[in-house]
Amino acid sequence: MGALIRALAARLVQAALVALLVGVACFAIVELLPGDQAYRVASARYGEDMASGKAAEAVRAELGLDRPWPIRLAAWLGGIATFDLGVSLVSGENVAVELGHQFGATLGLSLLALALSAAVGIPLGIAMALRGGALDAGGLVVAAALRATPAYLIGLGLMLLIAVQWGLLPAAGYDNAAAWPLPAATLALGLAAMSMRVTRDAAARVLARADTHFARTKGLPESAVLRRHVLRNAGVPVVAYLGVQLVWLVEGVVVVESLFSWPGIGHALIHAVIARDVPMLQGTALTMGLLFVALNAAVDLLCLAIDPRGRRA
Amino acid sequence: MSAAPMLAVKGLSVHAGGKALVRDVDLRVAAGECLVVMGESGSGKSLLAHAIMGDLAPGLVARGEVSVAGERIDALTQDERRAFWGKRIALLPQEPWLSLDPLMRVESQIAETHALVAGRDWANAKACAAKDLGRLGLSASARQLPFRLSGGMAQRVAIAATMAAEAGLLIADEPTKGLDADACAGVAASLRAQMEHGRAVVVVTHDIGLARALGGRIAVMRNADMVETGDTRDVLSAPRHDYTKMFVAADPAKWPRPVAHTGGAPVLRGESLSAARGAKTLFEAVDVTLARGEIACVQGPSGGGKTTLGAVLLGLLPPQRGVVRRADGVEAWRYQKLYQDPVAAFAPYSSLRMALDDVVRLHGGEWAAVEAILARLSVPLDLLDRPPSQVSGGELQRVAIARALIVDPVFLFADEPTSRLDPPIQRATMELLRELAGERGLAMLLVTHDPDLAAAMSARDPIRIG
Ligand SMILES: Nc1ncnc2c1ncn2[C@@H]1O[C@H](COP(=O)(O)OP(=O)(O)OP(=O)(O)O)[C@@H](O)[C@H]1O
Ligand SMILES: [Mg+2]
Numbered sequence: 001m002g003a004l005i006r007a008l009a010a011r012l013v014q015a016a017l018v019a020l021l022v023g024v025a026c027f028a029i030v031e032l033l034p035g036d037q038a039y040r041v042a043s044a045r046y047g048e049d050m051a052s053g054k055a056a057e058a059v060r061a062e063l064g065l066d067r068p069w070p071i072r073l074a075a076w077l078g079g080i081a082t083f084d085l086g087v088s089l090v091s092g093e094n095v096a097v098e099l100g101h102q103f104g105a106t107l108g109l110s111l112l113a114l115a116l117s118a119a120v121g122i123p124l125g126i127a128m129a130l131r132g133g134a135l136d137a138g139g140l141v142v143a144a145a146l147r148a149t150p151a152y153l154i155g156l157g158l159m160l161l162i163a164v165q166w167g168l169l170p171a172a173g174y175d176n177a178a179a180w181p182l183p184a185a186t187l188a189l190g191l192a193a194m195s196m197r198v199t200r201d202a203a204a205r206v207l208a209r210a211d212t213h214f215a216r217t218k219g220l221p222e223s224a225v226l227r228r229h230v231l232r233n234a235g236v237p238v239v240a241y242l243g244v245q246l247v248w249l250v251e252g253v254v255v256v257e258s259l260f261s262w263p264g265i266g267h268a269l270i271h272a273v274i275a276r277d278v279p280m281l282q283g284t285a286l287t288m289g290l291l292f293v294a295l296n297a298a299v300d301l302l303c304l305a306i307d308p309r310g311r312r313a
Numbered sequence: 314m315s316a317a318p319m320l321a322v323k324g325l326s327v328h329a330g331g332k333a334l335v336r337d338v339d340l341r342v343a344a345g346e347c348l349v350v351m352g353e354s355g356s357g358k359s360l361l362a363h364a365i366m367g368d369l370a371p372g373l374v375a376r377g378e379v380s381v382a383g384e385r386i387d388a389l390t391q392d393e394r395r396a397f398w399g400k401r402i403a404l405l406p407q408e409p410w411l412s413l414d415p416l417m418r419v420e421s422q423i424a425e426t427h428a429l430v431a432g433r434d435w436a437n438a439k440a441c442a443a444k445d446l447g448r449l450g451l452s453a454s455a456r457q458l459p460f461r462l463s464g465g466m467a468q469r470v471a472i473a474a475t476m477a478a479e480a481g482l483l484i485a486d487e488p489t490k491g492l493d494a495d496a497c498a499g500v501a502a503s504l505r506a507q508m509e510h511g512r513a514v515v516v517v518t519h520d521i522g523l524a525r526a527l528g529g530r531i532a533v534m535r536n537a538d539m540v541e542t543g544d545t546r547d548v549l550s551a552p553r554h555d556y557t558k559m560f561v562a563a564d565p566a567k568w569p570r571p572v573a574h575t576g577g578a579p580v581l582r583g584e585s586l587s588a589a590r591g592a593k594t595l596f597e598a599v600d601v602t603l604a605r606g607e608i609a610c611v612q613g614p615s616g617g618g619k620t621t622l623g624a625v626l627l628g629l630l631p632p633q634r635g636v637v638r639r640a641d642g643v644e645a646w647r648y649q650k651l652y653q654d655p656v657a658a659f660a661p662y663s664s665l666r667m668a669l670d671d672v673v674r675l676h677g678g679e680w681a682a683v684e685a686i687l688a689r690l691s692v693p694l695d696l697l698d699r700p701p702s703q704v705s706g707g708e709l710q711r712v713a714i715a716r717a718l719i720v721d722p723v724f725l726f727a728d729e730p731t732s733r734l735d736p737p738i739q740r741a742t743m744e745l746l747r748e749l750a751g752e753r754g755l756a757m758l759l760v761t762h763d764p765d766l767a768a769a770m771s772a773r774d775p776i777r778i779g
Contacts, residue, residue: 210656210702214412217368218474219399219430228425229414236416307416309458 003310004301011297018289023077026282031069037276038065041089044275063089076282085286086279095283099265103287105174106257106264110249110291112184117191117245122238124192125199126231129207139196146193151252155186155259172261183260187252191245198241202234209233236307242299250292265291317383318343319482319513320365325377327360327369334373335361336537342513342530344481347504349524349545350517351560352534354707354735355693358517359407361534362484365515366404367394370703381482399430403480407487407517407706407733409471410654413459419470420446420455426477445473449499461590464653464729465492465615472503483507484515487706489523490732491653493762496615501526519735521564525549533557563736568769571747577604579640580724580756581626581648586635588621595621596778598635603724605754608747610767610775612760617779619760620653623726626758640723646676649717653728653760655710659701665712666697669719678719686715689745691738706733714742718749725757731766743770 038060060066085095128136163171169178215225254266265284272280320342327335335357342348350358364375379387406412420442427438446455449469489497531545541554552558583601595618611619624630652658659668690711696704710733731739749755761767767775
């Protein structure tokens with residue numbers, strides 16, 4: 001149990017640091033962006049044509065943008081600490097409420113993509129390690145090609161082919177189940193390429209080990225050797241690598257959501273940047289960061305579940 | 314019962330490329346009997362065992378006849394031979410510590426063979442595993458993971474897992490290496506029990522005591538050939554072949570006794586050291602002082618904490634109580650350790666030459682000096698181009714010794730450094746280490762289960778642990 005508590009405590013500290021860093025960084029980014037903040041907000045709110053100097057002054061007064069920056073920063077950080085994320089400078093809506101809607105969309109997409117990539121990448125990687133030969137060589141080439149292709153290119157390719165050319169699925173939207181496969185597949189392809197590669201290397205290593213050989217000479221049938229020994233041992237590096245894949249996932253979510261107009265956190269983040277909507281920017285970045293930490297904590301727990309060696313000491 | 318012996322081998326050879334590693338071996342072992350295979354390290358004993366089992370590494374080719382209970386198996390396909398594994402031929406591997414699944418609890422690794430090989434239902438299989446562990450004195454470790462086992466404990470677990478399905482032929486590759494006298498007697502007793510159950514037993518060993526205890530017949534191998542066979546007790550008491558004579562004469566009990574060490578500045582001093590692993594106290598208030606060039610021995614039961622003492626002395630594990638002091642002005646890396654398990658000391662996929670060369674370059678040593686040491690240890694240089702998995706256990710152990718000596722150590726914690734060596738090479742190795750102690754002032758703490766070896770290496774009373 002000690003290791004479990006330690007792992008969770010470390011992630012909790014990480015979450016607090018993420019919150020602090022995001023708060024300060026978001027604030028600094030917007031301070032350093034060129035152009036007058038109040039004016040940008042006014043034009044985002046009332047439209048480019050309606051944004052007059054007067055409207056900007058009104059916004060400045062309403063949001064306290066004329067206070068000195070240390071005071072505004074302190075107010076922001078205080079807000080984060082009390083989970084009061086303020087109101088969107090653009091829509092005037094409560095940020096936490098908006099995030100609540102978007103979070104479901106992003107979490108669903110991320111989990112679906114992770115599940116898809118595991119369902120494709122792990123069995124393929126194991127098959128490559130077991131069979132070798134052409135399957136292995138071909139798989140490695142495909143994995144390398146997929147990994148070298150940026151997510152937006154994969155997404156565009158899928159969109160053009162499946163949505164535009166064949167008309168099988170909608171290119172954008174969120175409302176029905178048909179909208180899910182394309183963005184999820186875009187995210188999953190890159191992830192699957194990585195897990196296939198890692199699974200293959202891990203399985204090949206375990207298959208060549210003395211303990212696997214002993215499992216065979218003890219007399220276990222090959223299916224039991226794989227099921228009881230190889231899979232679990234190969235699973236240790238595969239799950240540990242999930243932590244690395246999460247970085248890619250968080251990046252990919254931002255790109256893919258924008259590409260497919262997916263109403264999630266990543267999409268909202270890009271919009272917040274364009275509109276210089278500090279509370280929204282901060283809220284979305286914070287949510288992404290905390291989602292990253294939470295998924296990593298889940299990976300930690302999974303690691304402890306698979307590899308009992310770390311549980312004590 | 315048919316008249317056919319449990320194991321019959323005729324004209325068996327093993328080749329790697331054009332090189333013969335086992336040449337034209339004939340063997341017969343009847344049910345209830347025992348054959349001891351003894352001989353030089355690297356002479357092909359383990360390969361002979363694998364050729365009978367049918368699990369030679371890729372690149373090695375076996376030729377010749379192998380029959381089990383009258384049934385020819387040498388021409389069978391790999392899958393057909395595999396059907397014999399565990400059920401009719403059981404092989405206890407030379408490195409059990411590496412052979413256990415690091416993520417599976419000890420009891421499950423035994424229970425699964427009872428269930429999946431012997432075909433018992435799981436509840437029964439678990440009960441059988443618990444009984445096996447009790448018989449081997451390992452009940453307390455049933456729920457542990459292999460990394461918490463000592464080398465000797467892992468050996469016993471592997472024996473239980475190997476024999477769960479009660480195969481008629483048991484091949485054991487050095488079952489007593491690194492075990493203390495009690496554990497050795499336990500292994501000998503359990504092998505004899507297997508014979509009494511009507512099984513044929515083939516034991517590869519360097520341990521003359523084990524050979525005597527088992528009796529039966531003996532085959533002595535050298536350089537891929539079987540040079541002498543006969544009744545075990547006769548051959549050991551009146552060897553005919555020169556190599557066998559040398560082998561028997563190299564018994565540590567017959568080495569000249571050392572003189573007491575005097576003088577020299579202290580290299581390492583451990584004062585009232587205590588250590589524990591988990592909740593279990595391993596040793597308390599142990600004092601160790603070594604002067605330059607001095608050799609002392611550590612003895613104690615298997616799993617008692619000898620290796621842990623080494624970790625404490627080398628600063629790899631903080632002691633619970635007590636302090637360790639080193640000589641001033643000596644670089645930390647000149648305090649060296651020889652692992653009990655030579656395989657664990659090498660990266661599995663790179664060649665041995667690379668492993669040695671890395672150390673030579675890092676410490677500005679000379680390659681010629683390494684080759685000189687390897688020659689003294691009778692290690693053929695051509696095997697350096699192979700990875701550790703493709704050399705014999707004893708060859709790897711000597712390469713590990715050579716590597717530790719490259720950095721000109723002032724202190725060496727040598728954990729069973731000759732456990733995989735035959736007596737003549739063990740003697741050559743120990744003489745080399747003793748010479749280095751005299752010439753370079755190398756201090757050595759030698760862990761050994763063999764009281765004769767301890768007495769031959771140091772006039773000091775051994776430090777007792779556990
Ligand atoms: N895969 C391999 N390819 C080539 N040569 C090998 C391979 N495995 C072992 N050898 C060589 O074959 C010879 C016999 O090896 P083997 O393991 O049978 O020795 P051994 O008699 O068991 O020695 P030890 O007592 O040290 O364990 C050694 O010289 C070894 O280097
Ligand atoms: Mg061997």
